[in-house]
Amino acid sequence: MKRMGLLLCICILLAISVTGCWSRRELNDLAIAVGLGIDKVGDKYNISVQVVEPSEVAGNKSSGVAPVTMYQATANSLLEALRKMTTISPRKIYIAHLRIVVISEALAREGIGNALDFMSRDPEARNDFYVVVAKDAKAIDTLKILTNLEKVPAVRLFSSLDTSEKQWAPTMAVKLDKLISDLVSEGRQPVLTGLRVIGDPKIGETKKNVESILSPADLQYSGLAVFKSDKLIGWLSDEEGKAYNYINNNVSSTAGSVNCPKGGKVTFRIIRSDSKVKGSMRNERPQIDIEVKTEAHLAEVQCTLDLTKPETITTLQKLAEQKLIDMIDTTIARVQQDYKVDIFGFGEAIRRSNPKAWKTLKNNWDHTFTNISVNVKAQYKIQQLGKVSDSFLEKMKEQNGVR
């Protein structure tokens, strides 16, 4: 009997202590933040969070309210601002499901380092969201735009960046840990993708934006922001962004066109691309060799080409190789002249191959980088032509000639 009593006591004690209810948080006590914008106002941070409106996202019915809501607060630090939001929000902001963090260009020009520490330190924050820079806009304004196809704008921003990186290549999906490792690396400076609002932001903030077929306002990724340490110093265009991704082996698929020998254009669908950056020391001087191997399918012909001949393919491959090399060369030259920072990770490449030489080089790397000689090699392989061989354009022109 005594034993039974003791067992019962233990059971009750265990039931109380092992249920894990100590700091429990019910789902309906949390405001799930999916987007976070960081602006700076004077010395303080203005934080805006996009919070999911649960009743709007769940199920198929919607009552006409916006699918997300936004809270903002200004404080000395990120956590203070997030906690201050409870004065407006009925629930505590929960950041474990963040999809995107938008940093305003103004703040990026001042330096992003301080704002990022919280994100890397807080155990609630996971490193699986993307970081982007709002181009010519405040971060809060980009998070106000309603979007179609994906109800939650932050999720749409996440997927759009993901897809555009995979299918179009000029953008770069950067997660926090990659950003931080670039920030601390001596041989590579970070880049972030730019996000801008196109169209009329006034309408974009209202429900009207998603009611019409062509949204009056939308969010678009464009260009790569170049950083020197943690300060934004300029932008790369889409074409340069693509070259950047070619160099860094970050192109999984994209489309690109070259001029035909006799005028007109031919377009390729790049199926896969693999690139290697090798650093070495030649005559005491650093030397970078870039080798890009690309496999492409012919996708679109807008000129006269005899695709039945193997030589045509060889010519096309040569043309495409040359174009790729030119694109990479001009991009590197532009960064060397205009920005003078090593965003390509050439320093890392030197460090990997010759750590001894790197020890002396790293002290003056930015300067060395501007004069470094880069040797680009490209290998283009065109394997498929699509469903047809010779284009119907050929036949069409012949007939037009006869008539």
Added chain:
Amino acid sequence: MPENGKISIRQFTILVMIVTIGDSILILPNVSTSFAKQDTWISGIIALLVGLIAVYIFSVLGNLYPKLTFILSIQKILGKWFGTLMAALFLIFPLITVVEYTRELGDFITTEMMAETPILAIQILFICIVIFAVRLGLEVIARTGEIFLPCIILLFLLMVVFLIPQAEFEKLLPILENGIKPVIHGSFSFIAFPFLELVVFLMIIPYINQPKLIRKGFLQGALLGGIVLIILVAMCVLVLGADETARTIYPSYSLARRINIGQFLERVEAMVALLWMLTIFMKCTFYYYVFNLGLAQLLKLKGYRMLTLPAGLLVIVLSPIISPNITYYNKLLAEYWPYFVATCCLLFPLLLLGVYFIKNRFKRSTET
């Protein structure tokens, strides 16, 4: 004898392996990488070699008096009074280690998972289970190890396989960037945490039913555990990079957080965390058992079970005392702990061996 159980050599090997993995799985990548950077895996290989030599020395020591536990053989070798004193001093080692493990687990859970739960609540629950396990005796501990092993291996393999897509071999380069020195420095903790701490296994030498196979089992267990740890630190560097591994307090957990297969198999880190909960629990239980058994033998008690509860109180009270905050604790781990362990677990056994052989030669020369 306070312990009447017997365990098989298989159970012994498994126990050695799990204890080798122990808490090292959680804290070692950070400590070792902060010195050796991307060359931690080389540190690991050096450590494995040195560690196996150390384990060999332990087995030599264990063979001297196969019928006696470590505490009793200390007394036998060093004489009654001095031996008792040294044995009592040695017992501080398992005690402090148990305190350290409960602290580690508490720190880990309050940093990464349940930030608002008082660390004491976690520690008390943990030590309760440990006490419960120790009271059941060596046979049960060994069998628990056998039951946990498939679970540990499965979780570890899942973690490694799921992370392979994210591994970048470039992160291992350049090899030996700053020469061999930092690599050696990084191997100190790699030798101390998993391998040198194995000395406590000398306490259960008499309870293994095939004494001849002890050396083989000991080496096998340490080797398997060491390989697991080397794979782990290599994964940390391959996925997180040396810099992030050295900056993150619990790199293994960050590693588990990275698991993301096709956007649906993600956020499984709590499941993977079970892996080190199990290994830390086993290591802690074993050390706690050793402490209680050793104390009972030192005090010539009939059983050790009555010691388990008061010793548990001691552990709970000591855990906030060993370090006031996590910075202090990490510094302690990285800079002092390897030397403390080297003193208790390498110098001391070597001293014992030395004394034993000198005494024997002296005896032989007086006999002839």
